[in-house]
Amino acid sequence: MSKEKGKRDVLAFMCAECGQGAAVTAGVARLGYSTSIKIIRVKCSGLVGPIQIMDALKNGADSVAVIGCCFQACHFFNGNFLSMHRIKLMKKLFKEMGYSDQMINHYTARAAEGETAVGDFEDAIERLLVAEKEGGTFA
Amino acid sequence: MTNSSNANNIAEIDQKSKSKEKEEPRIGVFVCHCGHNIADTVDVEKTIEEIKGLDNVVEAQHYMFMCSKQGIEMVKNSIKEKGVNRTVVASCSVTQHGPTFAKAIEEEGLNKHLHFQANIREGCSWVTSKKKRPEATKKAIKLVSGAINRARKLEEVETKQIATTKAALVIGGGIAGLRATMDLANLGIPVYLVERESSIGGHMTQLYKTFPTNECPQCSISPLTNGVASHKNVTLMTYSTVKAVEGSLGNFEVKIQTKPRYVHDNCTSCGECSANCPVEVPSEWDSGMSMRKAIYKLYPQAIPSTYVRDKKVCIECQTCVNLCPVGAVDFSMKKKMTTIKVGSIVVATGYDEYDPSEIEPYHYGQEGYEDIITQLQFERMLNPVSLTGSNILRPSDGRVPKRVVMIQCVGSRNEQVGNEYCTGVCCMFGNKNAQMIKEINPKIDVIMCYIDMRTPGIYYEEFYKKSQEKGIKFIRGRPSEIEKDPITGELSVIVEDTLSLTPMEIKTDMIILSAAMVPPKGIGPLGSKLQILRMKEGFFKEFHIKMNPTKSSKDGIFLAGAIQGPKDITQSVAQAGSAAALAAAPLVRGYIEKEMIIPLIDHSNCSICGICVTACPFGALAINDEKLELNEVACKGCGLCQPVCPTAAIQLINTREDELYDEIVGITGGITNV
Numbered sequence: 043m044s045k046e047k048g049k050r051d052v053l054a055f056m057c058a059e060c061g062q063g064a065a066v067t068a069g070v071a072r073l074g075y076s077t078s079i080k081i082i083r084v085k086c087s088g089l090v091g092p093i094q095i096m097d098a099l100k101n102g103a104d105s106v107a108v109i110g111c112c113f114q115a116c117h118f119f120n121g122n123f124l125s126m127h128r129i130k131l132m133k134k135l136f137k138e139m140g141y142s143d144q145m146i147n148h149y150t151a152r153a154a155e156g157e158t159a160v161g162d163f164e165d166a167i168e169r170l171l172v173a174e175k176e177g178g179t180f181a
Numbered sequence: 182m183t184n185s186s187n188a189n190n191i192a193e194i195d196q197k198s199k200s201k202e203k204e205e206p207r208i209g210v211f212v213c214h215c216g217h218n219i220a221d222t223v224d225v226e227k228t229i230e231e232i233k234g235l236d237n238v239v240e241a242q243h244y245m246f247m248c249s250k251q252g253i254e255m256v257k258n259s260i261k262e263k264g265v266n267r268t269v270v271a272s273c274s275v276t277q278h279g280p281t282f283a284k285a286i287e288e289e290g291l292n293k294h295l296h297f298q299a300n301i302r303e304g305c306s307w308v309t310s311k312k313k314r315p316e317a318t319k320k321a322i323k324l325v326s327g328a329i330n331r332a333r334k335l336e337e338v339e340t341k342q343i344a345t346t347k348a349a350l351v352i353g354g355g356i357a358g359l360r361a362t363m364d365l366a367n368l369g370i371p372v373y374l375v376e377r378e379s380s381i382g383g384h385m386t387q388l389y390k391t392f393p394t395n396e397c398p399q400c401s402i403s404p405l406t407n408g409v410a411s412h413k414n415v416t417l418m419t420y421s422t423v424k425a426v427e428g429s430l431g432n433f434e435v436k437i438q439t440k441p442r443y444v445h446d447n448c449t450s451c452g453e454c455s456a457n458c459p460v461e462v463p464s465e466w467d468s469g470m471s472m473r474k475a476i477y478k479l480y481p482q483a484i485p486s487t488y489v490r491d492k493k494v495c496i497e498c499q500t501c502v503n504l505c506p507v508g509a510v511d512f513s514m515k516k517k518m519t520t521i522k523v524g525s526i527v528v529a530t531g532y533d534e535y536d537p538s539e540i541e542p543y544h545y546g547q548e549g550y551e552d553i554i555t556q557l558q559f560e561r562m563l564n565p566v567s568l569t570g571s572n573i574l575r576p577s578d579g580r581v582p583k584r585v586v587m588i589q590c591v592g593s594r595n596e597q598v599g600n601e602y603c604t605g606v607c608c609m610f611g612n613k614n615a616q617m618i619k620e621i622n623p624k625i626d627v628i629m630c631y632i633d634m635r636t637p638g639i640y641y642e643e644f645y646k647k648s649q650e651k652g653i654k655f656i657r658g659r660p661s662e663i664e665k666d667p668i669t670g671e672l673s674v675i676v677e678d679t680l681s682l683t684p685m686e687i688k689t690d691m692i693i694l695s696a697a698m699v700p701p702k703g704i705g706p707l708g709s710k711l712q713i714l715r716m717k718e719g720f721f722k723e724f725h726i727k728m729n730p731t732k733s734s735k736d737g738i739f740l741a742g743a744i745q746g747p748k749d750i751t752q753s754v755a756q757a758g759s760a761a762a763l764a765a766a767p768l769v770r771g772y773i774e775k776e777m778i779i780p781l782i783d784h785s786n787c788s789i790c791g792i793c794v795t796a797c798p799f800g801a802l803a804i805n806d807e808k809l810e811l812n813e814v815a816c817k818g819c820g821l822c823q824p825v826c827p828t829a830a831i832q833l834i835n836t837r838e839d840e841l842y843d844e845i846v847g848i849t850g851g852i853t854n855v
């Protein structure tokens with residue numbers, strides 16, 4: 043049931059610090075990436091809960107990426123860590139329920155390096171393609 | 182600020198936000214061309230067409246440069262003429278021009294938090310090829326729709342002024358703490374300096390010379406120790422520790438416990454008591470390299486100069502009581518608790534030297550291996566009042582060693598003992614002490630076993646060169662073992678020279694271990710009292726490793742010196758200056774300004790489960806009298822509490838879950854008429 047190429051929606055919740063920083067750096071460097079990626083700005087990746095992730099998937103997003111600062115560099119100490127664990131747990135749950143665990147992912151990015159954000163986006167899309175192949179998506 | 186007044190404030194905000202919700206949102210949307218930057222990739226006109234019918238959108242315009250004077254006028258006019266009360270500008274990143282538009286609407290009487298920025302340049306046009314104009318346009322429409330949805334429920338956020346207490350606390354009286362105290366006091370701020378030992382000065386006063394100039398450390402530090410002790414703005418509290426800390430930036434309340442010295446301040450430091458005291462024990466200060474009495478001073482220049490009685494070893498013969506010409510000795514003194522109020526805290530509790538006895542193959546501290554000492558012990562051996570009379574002698578038999586081997590990286594760069602980091606200072610003090618040996622007795626052969634020689638910085642590499650010129654030998658390799666000949670008692674160091682790939686056994690008379698700098702004892706309890714985080718290495722963690730190295734995880738608490746990781750004196754002093762300036766700023770100004778981006782608590786839904794209390798990294802939440810309370814000064818508005826709440830009773834203003842939902846729907850559903 044995969045969608046037409048480029049018509050997917052990958053919602054990327056990015057923290058206002060390194061996450062947004064990396065996205066802006068990527069923009070300034072004109073690094074290209076798929077229009078599937080849509081960024082939502084949040085103060086910290088740890089603020090994104092299961093509800094937001096499910097809301098996104100339920101309302102038509104094909105995949106969700108939560109992107110925070112590098113470990114040890116979270117501006118609120120362990121928000122990124124919390125987020126990573128939250129998503130690890132959700133992945134487990136997704137698998138148990140028979141869905142692919144490749145639709146939800148946690149990443150980190152470095153504000154000074156736009157490539158890190160683009161790498162995260164590309165990985166999220168790659169994983170989404172895997173999920174579609176496995177047939178475990180919501181769509 | 183007490184918690185109960187916070188609760189009132191929250192109630193106030195609750196009231197306010199309710200009244201605001203009733204006001205019908207009138208959204209003005211402005212899409213920027215940014216010259217060619219956006220318009221070449223995104224069809225700006227089409228975007229406007231698509232979103233202008235969305236609910237509550239009363240104004241939708243596009244313009245060549247929204248950030249120009251004319252663009253800003255457009256935004257302002259929409260407020261004046263069309264009664265717009267929420268603005269969305271779709272242009273560049275929020276960091277670039279978010280503040281420009283926020284200021285513009287503020288000038289028209291709107292709260293600046295009622296502006297929302299959609300990033301269609303860095304987040305869309307710049308990252309999409311011009312050939313993909315239709316896709317880019319679709320994406321921009323989705324992003325703008327999301328922004329409009331998000332703007333609909335935006336609430337005013339007030340900025341509060343919170344008065345600060347004009348006083349500071351410095352914990353730790355080493356070089357870093359002293360520098361910070363002096364800098365703060367010179368700004369006219371009353372400073373309490375709390376030191377655990379009976380004298381200030383810290384490790385620097387234990388050193389024999391300091392690199393890279395081989396200066397006398399006492400000479401450089403004594404203007405500071407004397408200056409601090411006699412400064413009218415400084416209250417010196419030695420023999421004291423912090424027992425409890427409450428409050429947050431601007432207003433802390435700290436309890437300090439002072440141990441009894443058993444000698445009153447009228448002590449003239451004549452030394453009669455000590456000279457006649459019959460008890461003699463090894464001096465901890467001199468790492469056992471000298472003896473002290475039961476009534477003693479840490480070192481001759483100790484400040485305060487008042488003597489101190491060690492109750493544990495005292496036999497209570499009363500000799501000192503009877504001899505003291507001013508009657509200062511008093512065995513009945515009790516410990517004292519003092520409560521102080523301060524606005525900022527500087528933590529400068531330094532480091533401890535690593536105890537190498539844990540490294541079994543080096544036999545440090547074991548019987549029969551007395552001639553293996555640490556660098557700090559060596560520094561103390563050279564001090565004028567040491568047992569060796571500041572000569573270089575073997576501790577075991579008092580002979581002059583023919584050869585001394587130094588082993589670098591002991592307890593540093595060693596995952597087995599859990600310290601991955603390079604202390605960074607020991608290559609320099611190893612070189613320094615090797616040079617000292619050569620200066621004092623050029624006949625002694627000095628060999629340094631190192632892994633890498635790390636001497637970066639001005640005059641530091643030169644310092645290493647100087648060692649080479651002095652004839653100190655360097656062997657690249659980490660010794661695997663120290664052996665002792667059972668018959669002759671001679672020590673030998675087993676090491677592979679990794680440059681020539683030769684295994685070696687170096688016979689020697691004395692070994693000096695360059696032990697790592699590790700977090701000082703008692704750092705754990707102190708950290709939890711201050712509610713600041715530590716790194717995995719155990720030192721206190723800075724707020725941001727690059728941008729904020731002297732701020733702790735908590736607002737109003739700053740870090741100076743080796744407590745934030747191993748440092749030499751130069752770095753410690755520089756950091757102390759920075760910490761002092763940061764600590765002084767809110768006190769000199771007299772107030773702090775804080776945007777109240779804080780979570781709002783719905784008490785009727787809160788089940789007081791306390792999970793948000795544990796999620797908050799800043800200790801801003803607490804349950805008091807069965808009610809969840811927020812310390813809005815300590816809160817940094819990260820929103821980590823929001824997703825953990827099982828009843829959605831705690832919601833961050835302007836990032837509430839329903840607002841995030843609206844934005845998600847705006848983006849995923851494309852055009853949504855809610």
Ligand SMILES: Cc1cc2nc3c(=O)[nH]c(=O)nc-3n(C[C@H](O)[C@H](O)[C@H](O)COP(=O)(O)OP(=O)(O)OC[C@H]3O[C@@H](n4cnc5c(N)ncnc54)[C@H](O)[C@@H]3O)c2cc1C
Pocket residue numbers: 352353354355356357358375376377378381382383384385388390391392393421422423529530531532533534556557560606610613698701702703704707741742743744748749750751753
């Ligand atoms: C062998 C050796 C040689 C060195 N030689 C040099 C050199 O030549 N040149 C150079 O630049 N650097 C040298 N250094 C490094 C230097 O010692 C440090 O950079 C410097 O002392 C750090 O100062 P500080 O104030 O941060 O810490 P410290 O000097 O450790 O001071 C910390 C103070 O805080 C007090 N304290 C600790 N815990 C508490 C508590 N809980 N409550 C209250 N008070 C507390 C301590 O008693 C101490 O007085 C050397 C280090 C070693 C180990």
Ligand code: SF4
Pocket residue numbers: 589590591593594602603604605606607608609632633634635695
């Ligand atoms: S400074 Fe030199 S001796 Fe110290 S840990 Fe680093 S490399 Fe080893």
